[in-house]
Every structure is written in C-alpha cells, then in structure tokens.
Amino acid sequence: MLATVLVLVLALVGVVVVRPGPVAEWLGDEPAGDRVATETPEPAPAAVLAAADANAPLPTAAGIRAEIDSLVGAAALGDRVNVSVTDVATGESLYGRGADDGTVPASVTKLVTGVTVLAARGPGYRIPTRAVAGPNPGEVVLVGGGDPTLAVDKNGFYPGAARLDDLAAQVKQALGGTSPTKLTIDSSLYTGPVHEPGWDDDIPTGGYGGSITALMTDGARSDVPRAKKDHDNGDHAAERVSQPDLAAGRAFARLLGIPTGAVKRGKAPTAGADATAGAPGSELGVVHSLPMVRLVDLMISDSDNIVAEALARQVALARNESASFAGAAKAMDAVAAELGLPADELSLADGSGLSRTNRISPSLLTDLITLAGNGTRPELAAIFGGLPVAAWSGTLADRYAGAAAKAGAGVVRAKTGTLSGVHAIAGVVTTVDGRLLGFAVLTDRTPDGQEGPRAALDRIAAALAGCGCR
Incomplete structure (x- = not known):
C-alpha cells in the first residue's frame, strides 16, 4: 500500500516537474492557447526523487544514533534541539531527542493545517x-x-x-x-x-x-x-x-x-x-x-501564509467552530485527535506558523507523516505533492548543494520553517538502501543568522539519506 500511495505521489511530482514553480504549472494547467506553438521541446526531465522500497532493510536505532547524534548537537542549532525519526512503512520510532516536547514550529505548522483540512473537507472540496x-x-x-x-x-x-x-x-x-x-x-x-x-x-x-x-x-x-x-x-x-x-x-x-x-x-x-x-x-x-488538494499544494510548496490561514478556517467551518484564529486552532486540534495524533503535543494559535505561541512536538509531525504515507488514509497523501525537494524546488531549491549535505539532494522532501531564532524542517527522506523515513527537527533557540542553522539541519537529513544506518 505504501508503494501504491506515497511512492506514487512522490514519484509523480518528482519525475514530471521540469523546473520549480507553482503547483498549477507543475500539473500542466497552463492554457494550451497561451503556449507558443513553435516553442522548442525541452528534453525529458531526469528523476529527482529516488524510489522508496518498502522491503528495503530497516535502519536500526543504534545506526541512526551513530549517524546523527553529533550533528544534532551542533552549536549552530542552539541549546534546544528536538528531533524525531520514524520508519514510514511501520511507524517504528528510530530516534528521539525531546521528541514529545512542544516546540515553536514556524511554517512546519502548515503540515498540520494541510492534513487537518484534507481530513475535514476532503481533497475535492471547493470554496x-x-x-x-x-x-x-x-x-x-x-x-x-x-x-x-x-x-x-x-x-x-x-x-x-x-x-x-x-x-x-x-x-x-x-x-x-x-x-x-x-x-x-x-x-x-x-x-x-x-x-x-x-x-x-x-x-x-x-x-x-x-x-x-x-x-x-x-x-x-x-x-x-x-x-x-x-x-x-x-x-x-x-x-x-x-x-x-x-x-x-x-x-x-x-x-x-x-x-x-x-x-x-x-x-x-x-x-x-x-x-x-x-x-x-x-x-x-x-x-x-x-479543489482543496490543489490549495494544500499551493500552501505547502510556496509556504503561502494567507492560504494557510484560509484553510485553517475551513477546518473550523467543517467542525462548526467560529471561523477565527481561535476557532480554527480548536478545530485543528480536534481533527488531529480524531486522526489518532497526540493532540496533547499540539497547541496552535494560527494555521500558518507565523505565531510564536504555536507549539508542536517532533513526534506529532512524524506520526502525521506516517499516517499520510502508510496508505491507511490515502487522501492525506496529498500533503507530499507540494513538499519542496532538496536542491530542486521551493524553499529547498538553493540548499543541499555543499559537500556536507549533497547526499540529501533529490532524496529529501520536506517543509521548512523559519522565524528569527527558530528553525525547523520536517518531511521524508529515502535512505541509501531505499527505506523511506519520516523526520522532524525543530529548534527554537538558535543563535542569530539563518545560514548556520539551515546548514546544520540539512546535514542531519543528508546523513539519513547517505546511510543504511544499520
């Protein structure tokens, strides 16, 4: 089921994308009449995502710890770094450090918004x-x-x-x-x-x-x-x-x-x-x-905060709550609980992640990724379509180019989050053996500057991509 749901979604978007851009253009919605008839055809695009294999060897907790423990302790990430790594096919936890601790998530919040609105409204709903x-x-x-x-x-x-x-x-x-x-x-x-x-x-x-x-x-x-x-x-x-x-x-x-x-x-x-x-x-x-599936794509791929707040209110409306910041937060918390996610590790004030009062645990994010990717709720797999690809698209287009993180290029697909002093990343990564892992790294006490924390986060995901971790 994993191969037919999540891998199909990832492969479809990853292979057909010719260049980064709005999701509507990715899916070929440019009117044919607007194209120049004599335009020179582009060469067939190369795949940018490695195919996952649900039968690939499962990394061990000891192997993961050996690969990323020192990276998680990087000074650039500050003194509060909370991490969760799980196997998407089985849901098994492979690594945790402050995994259940609520942390300021910044734009990673949009993963919760996307999953809850897809569950509450359905992928085909139109406003x-x-x-x-x-x-x-x-x-x-x-x-x-x-x-x-x-x-x-x-x-x-x-x-x-x-x-x-x-x-x-x-x-x-x-x-x-x-x-x-x-x-x-x-x-x-x-x-x-x-x-x-x-x-x-x-x-x-x-x-x-x-x-x-x-x-x-x-x-x-x-x-x-x-x-x-x-x-x-x-x-x-x-x-x-x-x-x-x-x-x-x-x-x-x-x-x-x-x-x-x-x-x-x-x-x-x-x-x-x-x-x-x-x-x-x-x-x-x-x-x-x-349709809602496309709105979720736009929200995640462009990290569109206005769209995120609108979708959060759609959750509120679907659950008969007031269409306000407070009503949306209450409704998203309720839908998360309905989905079996640890809602006690979720405290939201908005749907975009702009609020510093939001708190999400890394383990809730990896549980969410597992739920969306294991085939039990196939409509939720739509959140993966808009995730930026390392060294290819969205907020990851200019990352994973250096030698220390190059192993993640094309095989890390993740939502990022940034506020001053806050850096986060959560998504999926395919290991060198072909195993699909969910990961979330959240830190909300970083030193000033953006490049140091971003590079440190990228090295963690790249390490997961580059090892069998057994």
Whole structure:
C-alpha cells in the first residue's frame, strides 16, 4: 500500500516537474492557447526523487544514533534541539531527542493545517464565492466564502483560480434587463481579529502575512503583476492591501459598472425557502475555488501564509467552530485527535506558523507523516505533492548543494520553517538502501543568522539519506 500511495505521489511530482514553480504549472494547467506553438521541446526531465522500497532493510536505532547524534548537537542549532525519526512503512520510532516536547514550529505548522483540512473537507472540496440579490431591485451582495486565491480576471496570481469577472457575467445574466445599482460586500463568515496577536509586529506589513478576511483577491496582493514577477525570481513576499474585502468589492463593482465609492460592508439577506429568482437573498451566481488538494499544494510548496490561514478556517467551518484564529486552532486540534495524533503535543494559535505561541512536538509531525504515507488514509497523501525537494524546488531549491549535505539532494522532501531564532524542517527522506523515513527537527533557540542553522539541519537529513544506518 505504501508503494501504491506515497511512492506514487512522490514519484509523480518528482519525475514530471521540469523546473520549480507553482503547483498549477507543475500539473500542466497552463492554457494550451497561451503556449507558443513553435516553442522548442525541452528534453525529458531526469528523476529527482529516488524510489522508496518498502522491503528495503530497516535502519536500526543504534545506526541512526551513530549517524546523527553529533550533528544534532551542533552549536549552530542552539541549546534546544528536538528531533524525531520514524520508519514510514511501520511507524517504528528510530530516534528521539525531546521528541514529545512542544516546540515553536514556524511554517512546519502548515503540515498540520494541510492534513487537518484534507481530513475535514476532503481533497475535492471547493470554496464558493457567491453573489446574491440585495433587498431592492438592482442591488447585489458579494458573499465571501473564504477563497484566498480568488482572482479579478485571467491575470490573477494563482493559475486556475475562480474569477470575479466570471461571477459578474453570471450576475448580469441573472438580473436580465435590470442594471446593477448598488454593491454590498458580506465578509462576515470570519470573526475575530484579522491579525493573530502572537504575530511579530512586522508580519502584517512585511509582505508574508496580511489581514485575514473571508473575501479577498489574489491573497490580498495589491500589485499582482509585480508579485508574479517577484515570485518567479524566488521572492514570495508582496505588498498586501490593508482591507482585502473592500478591495475585492471595489474590483467587483467595476466589473458590474457600479461606482466603487458606494461599496459598503453589510450582511446578505436571508432567502426564504420559497424565494423566487431575484428575491432578496436568492443566488445570482457562484464561482468555486481550486479543489482543496490543489490549495494544500499551493500552501505547502510556496509556504503561502494567507492560504494557510484560509484553510485553517475551513477546518473550523467543517467542525462548526467560529471561523477565527481561535476557532480554527480548536478545530485543528480536534481533527488531529480524531486522526489518532497526540493532540496533547499540539497547541496552535494560527494555521500558518507565523505565531510564536504555536507549539508542536517532533513526534506529532512524524506520526502525521506516517499516517499520510502508510496508505491507511490515502487522501492525506496529498500533503507530499507540494513538499519542496532538496536542491530542486521551493524553499529547498538553493540548499543541499555543499559537500556536507549533497547526499540529501533529490532524496529529501520536506517543509521548512523559519522565524528569527527558530528553525525547523520536517518531511521524508529515502535512505541509501531505499527505506523511506519520516523526520522532524525543530529548534527554537538558535543563535542569530539563518545560514548556520539551515546548514546544520540539512546535514542531519543528508546523513539519513547517505546511510543504511544499520
């Protein structure tokens, strides 16, 4: 089962990727009409992931300890380094050091967000954005459903996203001969603060976070063309609008021919059970997000914090909790417990990992990886598709190039996490014998600087890749 679920997912993504990039492009979603017909075909890509073999020799705990004990004690990692290594096929623990201790996880939190939303919503779920009739003829209410990737038109940031221009066309058709006269936006699905209190002061303005509202376009980016260009150059930060719901509403008003200055926040009227078309609250149109499996890919591959917070709220909504930071945290904890993960080793304040009050144990992460990879819950294996590949893609594209970590290139696939003083990595690695291991290394008291701790983490994963550890 392991070979047919996890290895298939890893091999599929690893082999067909021609170059690092957004997951939508990896999976061939670029419209055929946008390609140049005379483009020179690229050579067949080489495999970047070694195939795992569930029948390969199992490393021993003593062998693992001999390989990584000294690396775990590297000065660059500080004085609190918590580690867990397990065998994915069997779930057997092979190494632990502070494995059950809650540690600040940074963006590694997104693995928990991904697994819990896949369990709660399912891989095929799509987030709706609706337009309904207002209380008077010609009045329209735009209702945010929590899709952070919603685009204004075909030039949106996220390939394949739902579009407001499509929704506007539906509204105009539904209104018939009545011209749109007024637009209200309803982003009341989310409650509570738009910024998590545990975020560093620069998060809302620094480009990696932003205001979390139920209605937004392009992840709240204010300059999509510039953001797409910077993204291509490896910079995922972008200027964000301070009121994403109003910005989205004004874009929709322009598409409807309504003055943008008249856009106000409000609540959509409730449609009666016997409401006729055009009656207050009746649906005028709806568009749907990419399926959840693709949203999880985007969140993990690009470490997209805005998408992460939106997906955390989807867990809350699926479990009838408030769609807030607190409600999402409570729901994710409950779903983790339902999945059999050690929820007492999980304490969350957000879904992105930007909060320093988050705590996750390394053993919960390796248990999660085992659960997602052992075939018992095949829908959870989707978290592996977006994981960066060492020396190839995402946050690991420029790592594992040096001699000390080269053994990990192409065979380490992991989510990274970084805040000042916090460095983490968790994922899977194939040993030289072909055994698939799950690993998590979290440290939240590192010295200043990033390169030293990152290199030290890479050496640990590379050591696992380069040995049979028997």
